[in-house]
Amino acid sequence: MNGNVQVVVVGGGYGGVTAANRLARRDGVSVTLVNPRPEFVERIRLHQLVTGSDDAVESFGEVLGGKVRLVVDTATRIDAAERRVSLEGGGTVSYDYLVYAVGSGASDPGVPGAAEFAHTVSDIEGAERLRSALAAAPVTAPLTVVGAGPTGLETAAELAEQGRRVTLVCGDVLGPSLHARGRRPVARRLARLGVTVLEGPCTRVTEVTQDAVRLDDGRELPSAVTIWTAGFRVPDLAARSGLRTDAEGRLLTDATLTSVDDVRIVAAGDAAAMTDLPFRMSCQAAVQLGPAAAATILRRIAGKTPAPVRMWFAGQCLSLGRDEGVTQFSYPNDKVNALHIGGRPGAGVKEIACKFTLNKLVSGARKAGPRTAHGDDTDRPETPGPEHRTTPSGTGRAA
Incomplete structure (x- = not known):
């Protein structure tokens, strides 16, 4: 491809940021990242x-x-035929290639009252609303966390460590993604924190009200604040744009992360679904998929055939409050094994993983070139809307 290549990255999470930084390192490639925050x-x-x-x-x-x-x-719509992204603020951004990295959020529970009365912690807006709700509730008020995956476990432990009365409703087994041996230190830690754990097939939630949670065995749990952490969903941008998705709404791709509908669209992160290689929606996957998506685009620009993506997993790190945690190791194919680290060392590994991930992003940003000021007309969408804002990436934290 001759001339400057325009790449638009939709979504500024782990996958989108790593893809954008990798692409920006190549001369002749201009990168625009669209993100709502x-x-x-x-x-x-x-x-x-x-x-x-x-x-x-x-x-x-x-x-x-x-x-x-x-x-x-x-981004409100992708026009693949015109290679253009429509924006909520009224503008559009054109592209030669697009990275679809819209991430994921809380799923629709499909349980009466859950959407109305339960809080989520899967995005920053939900977490901030939950924090406000907790601030308004007495410390002794009963809290219910629904879902015993990593998010539910971490949230329940974090709240209990502050002296909150927490009930964790598993819906089935505690920590379903963990090895049986890895669940034991998790259960012990929750018990020490005073968390009431409800396990088994009869602990599925059938209804959420303003001050209670009902289970399918007929029990009713008093709950001043209910937190729903079970399941994730992805935005419906791909489906609304006429692109094929899987049952969860993720963009269907081949093994190179290329959309099965358009070679100019490549996906990364939770919103991608490789037909031959399913993977767990996670930060660990996203930081691999972002650079892989960029590599696919760069090879196409160079006139080369993209290589299939190779995924490698090390395990799962859980913080169980600030003082303890569990690191569950896995085989490279993400199948967990019996190896794990608990207690304070487990918490230390989790904190190291968090800091390492952020430092990798910072390092990628430095490799992507010096910070420069943007703001002339060439840096704006072709048809800017009244609410559209273009922000130079080198600016400080926005108010």
Whole structure:
């Protein structure tokens, strides 16, 4: 391809940022990242935002290379035929290639009352609303966390460590993604924190009300604040744009992360679904898929055949409050094994993993070139809307 190549990255999470930084390192490639928020969200720390031990945000000026143009807006439609992205603010951005990295959020529970009365912690807006709800509730008020995956476990432990009365409703087994041996230190830690754990097939939630949670065995649990952590969903941007998705709404791709509908669209992160290689929706996957998506595009620009993506997993790190945690190791194919680290060392490994991930983003930003000021007309969408904002990635944290 001759001339400057325009790449638009939709989504500024772990996958989108790593893809943008990798692409921006190549001469002749201009990168625009579209994200609805002016700051990068450390999603793996959102449970800490709820209790105030971390703000879970970082300036894009730290994690995004200066050559990447940041557009603070929401993508509403991808016009694959015209190679154009429509924005909520009224503008459009054209592309030669597009990275689809819209991430994921809380799933629709499909349980009466859950959408109305339950809080979520899967995105920063939900976490902030939950924090406000907790601030308004007495410390002795009963809290219910629904879902015993990593998010539910971390949230329940974080709240209990602050002296909150927490009931964890598993719906089935505690820590379903963990090895049986890895569940034991988790259960012991929750017990020491005073968390009431309800396991078994009869602990599925059938209804959520303003002050209670009902289970399918007829029990009714008093709950001043209910937190729903079971399941994730992805935005429906791909489906609304006429692109094929899987049953969960993720963009269907081949083994090179290329959309099965359009070779100009490549996916990364939770919103991608490789037909021959399913993977767990996680930060660990996203930081691999972002650079892989960039590599696919760069090879196509160079006239080469993209290589299939290779995924490698090390395990799962859980913080169980600030003082303890569990690191569950896995085989490279993400199948967990019996090896794990618990207690304070487990918490230390989790914190190292969080800091390492952020430092990798910062390092990628530095490699993506010096910070430069943007703002002339060439840096704006072809048809800017009244609410559209173009923000130089090198600026400080936005207000």
